[in-house]
Amino acid sequence: MSTLIAHSSILIIAVTLATAFLTPLVGIASKRARNTLIVLALAFVAFLVVALARDVMLNQIHVYTLGAAAPDLTIPGGAIVPVRIILEVDGLSAFMGIVIAIVSLVAVIYSMSALKTETGQNGFYTLLLLMAAGMFGMVFTGDLFNLFVFLEITSISGAALIAFRTKFADSQEGGFKYIVVSAVASLMILFAIGLLYSQYNLLNIGALAATMEYTMLDRIALVILMSAFVMKLGGVPLHMWLSDTYSVAPASIPALLIVASQASLYALLRTSFTLYGVTLDQSVAGWIIIIVGLLSMFVGVTMAILQTDITRLIAYNCVCESGFMLVGLGVGLAVLADPGALDAFGTMAMNGAVFHMINHALFEGLLFLVAGAIFYRIGTRDLNQMCGLGHTMKLTSVLFLLGALASAGIPPFNGFASKILIYESVYQFNPILTMIGILVSILTLAVFMKVFFSAFTGASLPRYRDVREVPRPMVAAMIVLAAGIIFFGLFPGLVLDWIVQPATDALVNQGAYIDAIMGAVP
Amino acid sequence: MRQFFGWLSLVVLMVFLVIGALFIMRPFGEPPSVMDDYIIDNAQEEAASNNVVAAVLFDYRGFDTLGEATVLFAAVTGALLVLRASHKKEET
C-alpha cells in the first residue's frame, strides 16, 4: 500500500494516458470491453486520488522525481538545482485532483448512455480520457514546461470533443473557436516560460520561486502568464469564446470543460501565489484579480438574463460564478503580506473561493447534464420551445431546481456554504464587494427561476406528451452530483476541515512548496 | 472598426512586450547555465547516449516527450473524429 501511494501521483496520470492509448485498440474488438475498461480504469484512478489526497492532507507534500534513482531525489548529486521533471502534489493539487476524478467519472457514465447511438465513440472516449489525463497532469506537475504540455493536451482534446457532433455546423465552429483561443493562450504561456527560462535557466516552479528576483522581465512574464490563464478560464475581458463553445458540446463535455477552466484557475493561483508569491506587489495583483472577478460577475449575470438558449444561459452563469472565486482569491492575494488581515479575513476568503471551486464544478456540472438530458429527449435547446416538461420528466426538473438553487446560493445547498464565507470575509475587506456579490446572487436566482417556470411548469404541450425520463445511467450520473451538492451543503464544516483548509494552507505557505524541492540543499 | 482597434491594441501590446523583453534579456549565449551544465556533463554517463538532445528528450525530460507525443495523438484522434461523419456519408 505504501509503495502504491509513493507512486500514486504518476500512476494517476499514466494509467489514464495508457487507458486512452488502449481504448482505440480495445474498441475495435468489442464495445462492451472498452466501456468496462474505461470505467474500471477511472474508478481505480479515483481510488488512487483519494488515497493520495488523504496522504497529502495528513502527512506532507508529495514529491515524485521522474526517472531519478529514487522518487524523492529531487536534486541529483553534483547539481544545485532540480534537473528532472518533478511532480509535486500539495493540498491544492490534491483538492483539484478530487474534483477532476469525480467529474470525469460522472461524465463517462453519463456519456455511455447519452451517446449510445452516435458514431465515432472510440475517438470520443479516447479524447475524454486524454482530457482527464491532461487535467491531472496540469494540477500535479511541479514543472512549468510540463504544465504547458498538459495544458496543450487538455485544450486540443477539448476542442475535438466540442466539435464531436459534426452534423451541427455550430459545434464545429465552437471547436474551432476553442482551438484558436487555446492556441493564442498556449503561445503566450510558452513565450513567458521562455522568458523565465532565459533568465534563470530553470523550469521547476519551486526552484524558480526560490531564485525569483522580480525584475522587469519577470513582470512581463507575469503579465503574459496571468492574461493567458485568465483567457483560458474565461474571465471577463476574454470571455467571448466561452458561451459559444460550452453550448454546442455534447452534454457531458461542458462539465469537463468547467473543470478544465478550473485547472487554468489553478495554474493562475500557482503562478501568483507560489511562483511569484512574496516577491509580487500583492495589492496591485490582488486588485487586478478582484476587478476581473467583479466584471465577470456582472457581465456573466447580465448576459445570462438575455439568453434564450438554455446551455448558453448556463455558460454565462459559469462566467458569473468564476467571478466569485476570483474575487475571493483576489482578496486573499491582496492581503497575503499582512498576517493580521490574513488571519482576520484573508484565509477565510480563500477558503470560500476554494470551496466554491468544487461546488461550482458540482452544480454547474449538474445543470449542464440536465440541459443535456432535455436535449436528449426533445432535441432542442431553445427555451421558447420548452413548456411543461416537469409533468413527464419529474426527476430531471427536481435536479435542475436543485442545481439552480445551489448556484444562486440558497441555504441548504453547497453554493450557500461557500458564498457566505466569501461574503463575510470580503465584507471586512471592502463592503461594496459583498453588496455586489449579493446583488449578483439575487439576479442569478431570478434568471434560473425564469428558466424553471418557463421550461418545466405550465401546461404540458401535446408534442412533448410522450417524452419520457432519460435512461438510468444518465439519471444515476446526475444523482451522484446532486448528492454531492446536498452533502456539501449540509456538512460544510467537514469538507472545509478535510480538503479545503489544507488547500488554502498550501496556497499561503509558499516556503513549504519550495522546501519540498530545494530541501536537500543545505 | 471597433474590432480593428481591438486587434490593433492587442498587436501593439504584444509587440511592445516582445521588444521590451528583448532589450532586457540576458545577452544571447550567456545564460546562467546551472541546469544545462549538469546535463551536458552527465548525460553521456547517466543516460548512456551520445546525443545529449536525445538524452534530454527521453531521459531527463521524458515525461514532456510523452506529453508532446500525446498532443500529437490527441490532434490526430480529434482530426479523424471531426472528419468522420461527412466522410461516411460520401462513401455510401
Place this chain on the structure above:
Amino acid sequence: MSKIVRTVANQLILFVVIFGLYVIIQGHVTPGGGFQGGAIIASGAVLLIVASGSQEIKTWLRERRLSVVESSGALLFILLAFAGIGTVFFFNFLVGSRLFGGIPSVGPNPGDVWTGGVIPLMNLGVGLKVMAGLSAVVLALALFSGGEELEE
C-alpha cells in the same frame, strides 16, 4: 498525376523510408530521433498519396490500420516508461544490461548504436506513432476533400 511522377515517387519512397528508419534508429547517437524520423517517413507517405491519388492508396492503406499502429507506438512508449517503475517511472532501467546497455565514454567519440538503454526503443515507439499519426491525418484529409486525383 502523370506516369513519370508516379514512377519516380514509387522509386523514391524506398529511399525516404530507409532514411527515416536510419534517423529513428540512430537517434541516440546522431541528431535525429523518433519525431524527426517519423515525420520523414510520413512525408514519404504524403508523397505517395499526392502522386498516386488517395483512392488508389485507400485500397491498401486504411486510416483504421494507421490508427492501430499509432496506438501501438504510444503504448510501447508508455509501457517502456512503466517498466522502470520498480525504481521510478521513466527510469532508464536498461543501462548496463544486455539490450542496448553499452555506456559511451565521456567526451567526443564516434558513438555506438548499442548504447542508450531504453532511448532507442522509445525512439522506435515515438517513430511509429508520429509516422502513423501524420500519414493518417493527411490520408483522412485527402479522402475528405474529395477522393479524386490531384489535378494541379
Place this chain on the structure above:
Amino acid sequence: MGALYIILPLALIACAVFVAVCRDLLYAVVVLAVLSLLLAFQFYLLKAPDVAIAEAGIGAAVTTAIFIICIRATERRE
C-alpha cells in the same frame, strides 16, 4: 559565412511578410514551405540539427501537403 547570418533572417522576414499579405493562398503555402526550409537551415546554423530535421520534415513536407489539400477542398483565393 558571416553574411549568411544577416541574409537568412532577412529572407525569413521577407517570406513571412509575403505569406501574410498574399491573396492567393496557393502561392502563400508554397512560400511557407520555402520559409520552413530556410528556417531549418537557420536552425542548423544555430547548432540545433535535431530541430532542423524536424522542421524540414514537418514544416516543409507534411504541413504543406495538409494546407494544399485543404485549399483544394475550399477556395484558392482569399
